[in-house]
Amino acid sequence: MSASLSHQPSTGPAPGAVTDPASPRAERRGWAWGGIVTALGGLAVFVASGPLWPYEDSDIADNARMVERLDGSAMWWVFVTQVGFTAAALGAAVFGAGLRRRLDRQCPAGSLVPAVAGLGMLLVAVMSLVGAGMGTEAFHNLRMADDTDPDTIVGELAQLGTYGWAWAGLLLTAAALVVAAFRQGAVSRWIGVVSLLFGLLLLVTQLTPFQYMALFVGVPYLLLLGAAFAFGRSRRLD
Numbered sequence: 001m002s003a004s005l006s007h008q009p010s011t012g013p014a015p016g017a018v019t020d021p022a023s024p025r026a027e028r029r030g031w032a033w034g035g036i037v038t039a040l041g042g043l044a045v046f047v048a049s050g051p052l053w054p055y056e057d058s059d060i061a062d063n064a065r066m067v068e069r070l071d072g073s074a075m076w077w078v079f080v081t082q083v084g085f086t087a088a089a090l091g092a093a094v095f096g097a098g099l100r101r102r103l104d105r106q107c108p109a110g111s112l113v114p115a116v117a118g119l120g121m122l123l124v125a126v127m128s129l130v131g132a133g134m135g136t137e138a139f140h141n142l143r144m145a146d147d148t149d150p151d152t153i154v155g156e157l158a159q160l161g162t163y164g165w166a167w168a169g170l171l172l173t174a175a176a177l178v179v180a181a182f183r184q185g186a187v188s189r190w191i192g193v194v195s196l197l198f199g200l201l202l203l204v205t206q207l208t209p210f211q212y213m214a215l216f217v218g219v220p221y222l223l224l225l226g227a228a229f230a231f232g233r234s235r236r237l238d
Contacts, residue, residue: 031098035226037091038124042219044084045131045164048077052157063150075142078160082135085164089128095226096121099173102229106186113184117176123169124218131164167214168206170221174199177225188232194224 054069100118107113138156141148174195181192198221205213 029230031094031101032226032228032230034091034093034095034098035222036230037226038088038095038128039091039219039222039226041084041086041088041091041128042215042222044087045081046215046219048080048084049161051077052081052161063154066154067145067150070142070145075139078135078138078142078157081160081164082132082139085128085132085135088164089125089132092121092125092128095222096125096173099229103176103180103186107180107184111184113176113180113186117173117180120169120172120174120176123172124167127166127169128164130166131160134160134163162212165212165214165218166206167202167211167218170214170218171199171202171206174202174221188228191225191228194221 052070052074055066059066059069096118099121100114103111103114103117134156138153138160141153141156145153177187177195178192178199180186181189181195198217201217202214202221205211205217
């Protein structure tokens with residue numbers, strides 16, 4: 001009686017064979033452009049706000065005279081501010097979501113830093129939407145300026161230049177990045193230094209009656225952050 005031995009084909013690599021390790025998937029960075037979009041939206045608001053204030057000191061006590069100084073293009077400049085604020089709001093929401101995901105990967109498990117960073121950008125998005133809402137009201141009241149109380153128009157333009165820039169939320173993002181840089185090593189230390197400097201400047205604007213000055217701090221800060229995360233090294237710029 002004879003027996004035949006059958007050998008199962010080997011499914012593994014041959015002995016001594018060299019296998020290539022799976023290459024890590026490249027990180028998607030589209031979210032980082034949200035910070036750049038937010039900053040550019042802020043610049044659009046800054047440019048469009050200039051023609052909305054053609055006043056002299058002697059006009060301040062007379063709202064009717066202030067409205068008379070506005071020409072027919074004023075409502076279109078208001079429209080530009082609304083578009084700018086809307087772009088800033090959407091960009092801030094995307095940037096905040098991406099930043100939170102990025103920090104979740106780099107920070108220690110259970111850290112509050114990713115949530116705080118994302119929440120700060122969400123608050124920026126909310127305040128930008130408030131600015132956009134004031135743009136809607138101001139646009140229509142300027143369109144019907146002859147039938148609208150000048151006090152209403154001037155009041156709305158004043159709010160348009162302030163509400164959208166109450167960016168205290170950005171302080172949370174800056175503070176979170178400082179902790180991420182210096183205590184957790186989740187981002188580069190230079191990002192922590194930049195966040196500390198801009199965060200202190202933002203704190204000054206939000207604790208004094210000059211919230212609208214956050215424009216001059218928040219725009220360059222978000223441009224820098226967005227560019228850093230969009231174009232920096234994949235693992236530890238970040």
